[in-house]
Amino acid sequence: MTSTEPHRLWDILKRYDSNPDALIQILNEIQKDEGYLPHITLKLLSSELDVPLSKIYGVLTFYEHFKLVKPGKIIITICMGTACFVKGSPALNTTVKNMLGIESGETTSDQLFTFERVACLGCCALAPVVQINGEVHGQMTPNKLQKLLTKICKEEEKGEEK
Amino acid sequence: MLEEEITITVDGKELKCLPTDTYYEAISKHNIEIPTLCHNPELKPTGACRICVIEIENSRTLMPACSTPIKANSVVYTQSERVREARRILVELLLTSHPLNCVICDKAGSCELQKLAYEYVPEERLGRYIGTKPKTDLQEKNEFFELNYSACIRCGLCVRVADEIQVCGVLSMTHRGFETFPSPGFGRTFEEAGCVACGNCVSVCPVGALVSNSVKGAGRAYELEKTTTTCAYCGVGCQLDLFTNPISKKIVKVDSTEGNVVNGLALCVKGRYGWDFVNHPERINHPLMKKNGEFVQVTWDEAFDFIEQKLKQIKEEMGPDSLAFLTSAKCTNEENYLMQKLARAAIGTNNIDHCARLCHASTVTGLARAFGSGAMTNSINDLTKNAEVILIIGSNTTEAHPVIGVKIKQAVQEGKTKLIVADPRIIELADYSEIHLQQRPGSDVALVNAMMKVIIEEGLFDEKFIQERTEGYNELKEKLEKVSLEVLCKIANINQMDLRQAAILFGKAKTAAIVYSMGITQHTTGTDNVLSLANLAMITGNVGRPGTGVNPLRGQNNVQGACDVGGLPDVYPGYQKVSDKENKIKFQKAWGVSNLSDKPGLTVVEIMNEVYEGNIRGVYIMGENPALSNPNINHVRSALEKLEFLVVQDLFITETAKYADVILPGKSFAEKEGTYTNTERRIQRVRKAIDSEGERIADWKILQEMLNRFGIENRYDSPEQIMDEIADVTPIYSGISFDRIDKVGLQWPCKGKNHPGTKILHEKTFSRGKGKFHAISYIEPAELPDKDYPIILTTGRILYHFHTGEITRRVKGIHKRRPIERSEINTKDAERLNIKNGDKITIESRRGKIETIAKVTDRIQEGVVFMSFHYKESAANLLTNDALDPLAKIPEFKVCAIKVGKV
Ligand code: SF4
Ligand code: SF4
Ligand code: SF4
Ligand code: FES
Numbered sequence A: 001m002t003s004t005e006p007h008r009l010w011d012i013l014k015r016y017d018s019n020p021d022a023l024i025q026i027l028n029e030i031q032k033d034e035g036y037l038p039h040i041t042l043k044l045l046s047s048e049l050d051v052p053l054s055k056i057y058g059v060l061t062f063y064e065h066f067k068l069v070k071p072g073k074i075i076i077t078i079c080m081g082t083a084c085f086v087k088g089s090p091a092l093n094t095t096v097k098n099m100l101g102i103e104s105g106e107t108t109s110d111q112l113f114t115f116e117r118v119a120c121l122g123c124c125a126l127a128p129v130v131q132i133n134g135e136v137h138g139q140m141t142p143n144k145l146q147k148l149l150t151k152i153c154k155e156e157e158k159g160e161e162k
Numbered sequence B: 001m002l003e004e005e006i007t008i009t010v011d012g013k014e015l016k017c018l019p020t021d022t023y024y025e026a027i028s029k030h031n032i033e034i035p036t037l038c039h040n041p042e043l044k045p046t047g048a049c050r051i052c053v054i055e056i057e058n059s060r061t062l063m064p065a066c067s068t069p070i071k072a073n074s075v076v077y078t079q080s081e082r083v084r085e086a087r088r089i090l091v092e093l094l095l096t097s098h099p100l101n102c103v104i105c106d107k108a109g110s111c112e113l114q115k116l117a118y119e120y121v122p123e124e125r126l127g128r129y130i131g132t133k134p135k136t137d138l139q140e141k142n143e144f145f146e147l148n149y150s151a152c153i154r155c156g157l158c159v160r161v162a163d164e165i166q167v168c169g170v171l172s173m174t175h176r177g178f179e180t181f182p183s184p185g186f187g188r189t190f191e192e193a194g195c196v197a198c199g200n201c202v203s204v205c206p207v208g209a210l211v212s213n214s215v216k217g218a219g220r221a222y223e224l225e226k227t228t229t230t231c232a233y234c235g236v237g238c239q240l241d242l243f244t245n246p247i248s249k250k251i252v253k254v255d256s257t258e259g260n261v262v263n264g265l266a267l268c269v270k271g272r273y274g275w276d277f278v279n280h281p282e283r284i285n286h287p288l289m290k291k292n293g294e295f296v297q298v299t300w301d302e303a304f305d306f307i308e309q310k311l312k313q314i315k316e317e318m319g320p321d322s323l324a325f326l327t328s329a330k331c332t333n334e335e336n337y338l339m340q341k342l343a344r345a346a347i348g349t350n351n352i353d354h355c356a357r358l359c360h361a362s363t364v365t366g367l368a369r370a371f372g373s374g375a376m377t378n379s380i381n382d383l384t385k386n387a388e389v390i391l392i393i394g395s396n397t398t399e400a401h402p403v404i405g406v407k408i409k410q411a412v413q414e415g416k417t418k419l420i421v422a423d424p425r426i427i428e429l430a431d432y433s434e435i436h437l438q439q440r441p442g443s444d445v446a447l448v449n450a451m452m453k454v455i456i457e458e459g460l461f462d463e464k465f466i467q468e469r470t471e472g473y474n475e476l477k478e479k480l481e482k483v484s485l486e487v488l489c490k491i492a493n494i495n496q497m498d499l500r501q502a503a504i505l506f507g508k509a510k511t512a513a514i515v516y517s518m519g520i521t522q523h524t525t526g527t528d529n530v531l532s533l534a535n536l537a538m539i540t541g542n543v544g545r546p547g548t549g550v551n552p553l554r555g556q557n558n559v560q561g562a563c564d565v566g567g568l569p570d571v572y573p574g575y576q577k578v579s580d581k582e583n584k585i586k587f588q589k590a591w592g593v594s595n596l597s598d599k600p601g602l603t604v605v606e607i608m609n610e611v612y613e614g615n616i617r618g619v620y621i622m623g624e625n626p627a628l629s630n631p632n633i634n635h636v637r638s639a640l641e642k643l644e645f646l647v648v649q650d651l652f653i654t655e656t657a658k659y660a661d662v663i664l665p666g667k668s669f670a671e672k673e674g675t676y677t678n679t680e681r682r683i684q685r686v687r688k689a690i691d692s693e694g695e696r697i698a699d700w701k702i703l704q705e706m707l708n709r710f711g712i713e714n715r716y717d718s719p720e721q722i723m724d725e726i727a728d729v730t731p732i733y734s735g736i737s738f739d740r741i742d743k744v745g746l747q748w749p750c751k752g753k754n755h756p757g758t759k760i761l762h763e764k765t766f767s768r769g770k771g772k773f774h775a776i777s778y779i780e781p782a783e784l785p786d787k788d789y790p791i792i793l794t795t796g797r798i799l800y801h802f803h804t805g806e807i808t809r810r811v812k813g814i815h816k817r818r819p820i821e822r823s824e825i826n827t828k829d830a831e832r833l834n835i836k837n838g839d840k841i842t843i844e845s846r847r848g849k850i851e852t853i854a855k856v857t858d859r860i861q862e863g864v865v866f867m868s869f870h871y872k873e874s875a876a877n878l879l880t881n882d883a884l885d886p887l888a889k890i891p892e893f894k895v896c897a898i899k900v901g902k903v
């Protein structure tokens, strides 16, 4: 599926009475439906709410959780909070960048990995922390991370062969 | 002390202020400076940058002066230690992410950040701000300006101007923190997001982030000279400042004039960026004469001698009416006045006309009949500030009169005004309308009659107004009773419910204004259309008050003025009939001649017909281009080929000038003095900003020389003296002088040196006494689609270009953005003809055939094609019909039958 089916968007809009003031809630619902905010849906939304696309973009880039591209199968989240930062998360950052060739906020072209950064995952004791599809991996080092990612890649390849 | 004034104490001084002011407004009125970065008097304050903070006694925190309303008896400090420290911190914060490359920045000298750093940041602290700055990969660089993101200080002014002034929705502040930037989002360019390159956002940027391409390396702000003048494109008459570099003698940039009453902050792309034609290499620099089929450079004397001899010879051989003159809606009032004086006093003919014939002749005849005065009844600002409802009919305002378009958008956005748009195309304003009536081209009378029928049925007419101020209502009412609503709606091809809704909306409004333009006038029923609109306004009592009226938007910068000062075949300056004996006597006396003709002269199209017939042997044209602007130009061109003697006075060798025997190089608006009269009848100054190259002579001087050679011994030292003469002989201009309009233009009628000018016409009585209703029946356009030519062609303009494109197509940026004609055709028609967007197509009418590119769109209705007339290689006027309105003699540019084919 590439975008919210129009009728699902209509449902959402109906619930909010097509009120431009509810833009954030509406965006949240679309994202809940789709996992991200497809461009065509936003275009439709822009004309339905009579809100220019630039304004929608302004709102959704202000909040970190909105996604404009379909996230990959595996989401790697590196914590950049203070504790993790001092314990070496910048190096982890570089590891991901080097291995997958993507920056934070991007998805690999095979749609496998999405790379994100957050400020404090709330488990500073385990710093530095990397989260992979929700699972927390503490006391991470570049080396460990590299192994972890290689393992995931291999598993995925196998999965595909089957 | 005025009763409502209150007192505040600022830096120890007591100041009297208006209670409605903010601290910033109140204090800066007393010339105490408070720095600002995000403040602009035309925008709602947001208090975003906080550089304007002041200390108010008993207030815990520092307050932004720009957004805090004043309180009586408060005590404030604008320069206390606390204030200065807060400002210093703010400025330093901005410096952390701003490149310190002032030495090469084009904004240096007029940059607000530079000014603030100079005042607030101690030298020893500057070092820490040199070095790497946050980067972004956002970029915008287009034909007119660029956004240099690294210099942006995130003040948000550009976004607010885009939102509140231009209402373009292109920009938004995106992302957060150091990554916050103004951007269209989604990786789009400005143009992809709908930017129309007005540059209004560029003009407010306090730093060197948004900059026009033209200023690059062209001189520092303090090296430039500023000349306030009037835009030379459209009839809005925007006030603008030309900034010129005295060393390179070139225009560097254009900005709107601060605090002007016409356009405020706004300009459109043509006014702001459309001036590099002034220094274009193809400008004519010397008089030229055709010898053995080729133009050769001659001296002014040789050219003048030749013209004098030929005009005299033709006059002697065939009489004065064998000569004709086309004056110019682009030239100044003073030049137009001299041109008609040349025709009338020097030659003795009333054969003088200009392209107003082609745009608003029907307005002049129609409104003169209904109201007694053929001009816009109200003013731009009262219209956009006070109208509850505006009916926009036959005007693509946002493209043809962009700044008025923008003001209408603002009024709608603020919720003050509701729009009814009646237009065969889905124009931009249709997106802002309550109701869009997409009538069939040429069916306007039926549409307006239908509206009036509903208004009468619903009892929404203004009985008192009709009784007291008008005549002829009963005939109109009877006529309307005889036709059914169903039939009228069918003719106009509109839904009855929509029509009814529109009529009720219009009828119920306390103030309803009508705005129209060439979609109404350029028909064989042009006068009928205008009369119908006058009917609609009178029936609802919408004349003579703010926010009402019948408001034709005039096309060219000075088409109003060219008409006012007598550039028409039947009237002397001030619409005084030539056929009236007393007027003849008056003007003979004023001009010291005895040969004035009382026979009304010929109109533009008629002149070309008589040229073709051989009855007119000599034509003198100033700044007009009939070989492209007239309908059915094949006919015009064969006439010009036959013509014995043609003089053309212009900036470029236009399509028309190619047929000339003599070409005289005139001066552009930036090189001469004078006045233009805008669409709201406001007479405004045009001022010289640069010296011209070559041997160009201002048109008024050329005409003076010609007058002298015909024994009219006027010696004017300057256009100012010509205006004094105009004021003497033209009652509606009698109060005008250069002195009085130096700062703010006056609106005619201005009858006397103390008269304040007239914002709204027909306030107490109509110019003709009572307003006259005319019972009008629908008449079909002269040429309708049939089996052979099944589609209707309608013509008009686009935002970027002007008229025949002689000027705008020589503007680099504009040419780059809109290099070719793209004619609009409906998706269904295109499908049927197997035409895809971007295909080369042919369009053929009974009069000619052209090639163009198809723009397939649903914004035009089925069975209709839209073309602009700006492009000579796809000249729409090879196709148009030269059938005329019987009264106004305006041709039917808006409807003709065509067939479309694929190349
Ligand atoms: S140039 Fe004009 S249209 Fe373009 S973004 Fe700026 S304000 Fe909007
Ligand atoms: S581009 Fe200029 S006006 Fe716009 S936010 Fe940046 S500094 Fe302010
Ligand atoms: S709206 Fe008309 S007068 Fe104003 S800048 Fe544009 S072209 Fe010039
Ligand atoms: S800083 Fe990383 S989990 Fe808190």
Ligand code: FES
Binding pocket: B035, B036, B037, B038, B039, B046, B047, B048, B049, B050, B051, B052, B053, B064, B065, B066, B067
């Ligand atoms: S100027 Fe007052 S907050 Fe920016």
